[in-house]
Amino acid sequence: xxxxxxxxxxxxxxxxxxxxxxxxxxxxxxxxxxxxxxxxxxxxxxxxxxxxxxxxxxxxxxxxxxxxxxxxxxxxxxxxxxxxxxxxxxxxxxxxxxxxxxxxxxxxxxxxxxxxxxxxxxx
Amino acid sequence: xxxxxxxxxxxxxxxxxxxxxxxxxxxxxxxxxxxxxxxxxxxxxxxxxxxxxxxxxxxxxxxxxxxxxxxxxxxxxxxxxxxxxxxxxxxxxxxxxxxxxxxxxxxxxx
Numbered sequence: 001x002x003x004x005x006x007x008x009x010x011x012x013x014x015x016x017x018x019x020x021x022x023x024x025x026x027x028x029x030x031x032x033x034x035x036x037x038x039x040x041x042x043x044x045x046x047x048x049x050x051x052x053x054x055x056x057x058x059x060x061x062x063x064x065x066x067x068x069x070x071x072x073x074x075x076x077x078x079x080x081x082x083x084x085x086x087x088x089x090x091x092x093x094x095x096x097x098x099x100x101x102x103x104x105x106x107x108x109x110x111x112x113x114x115x116x117x118x119x120x121x122x123x
Numbered sequence: 124x125x126x127x128x129x130x131x132x133x134x135x136x137x138x139x140x141x142x143x144x145x146x147x148x149x150x151x152x153x154x155x156x157x158x159x160x161x162x163x164x165x166x167x168x169x170x171x172x173x174x175x176x177x178x179x180x181x182x183x184x185x186x187x188x189x190x191x192x193x194x195x196x197x198x199x200x201x202x203x204x205x206x207x208x209x210x211x212x213x214x215x216x217x218x219x220x221x222x223x224x225x226x227x228x229x230x231x232x233x
Binding site for chain 2: 050104109
């Protein structure tokens, strides 16, 4: 069965970086994009960007450009999201999700999600 | 503010019908996908595209679109439908590779 298993919770100081992993199994890794979504405590979902696991192309939300890098390791079917220059308002649960491409009007549907990784930024 | 606007909260009596809406300019050109999220859980897609339900989603969930508004309708709401609902589509930049979520609607089943 399709599974996305994320790395464990992290506590970071302001200004530091964090790298969250997302290990996929149960499907051909290179055939689906991976997207990253975060959720601050008590807040809604915020889309961060996606990576094409086939060719490594990325597209980041403007808010995160210059501060986020998404990569993959196809030898281990693992996706990574690194966020730099952390601030207290980066405290959130970070989710990875698999994106399945449908028609152009529908776009990508995020059909399987990881369990989430809590990143806490505190001095 | 989000490119997709949702009412923060909606309530419905058990067994009645409720509509959750999502407004945004991009919805004139693209469909919205809808996700349900329960506390401490990852989101689950309940409707995608024109009106498609993934396997395992009850047929009381349906979707529609008119103008700049997408709607998720639950016909005969059940207690287990309580949760937060998010619409998801392209943002208003004109770049179809950019995505955005609505602010979310908290559904209470009375």
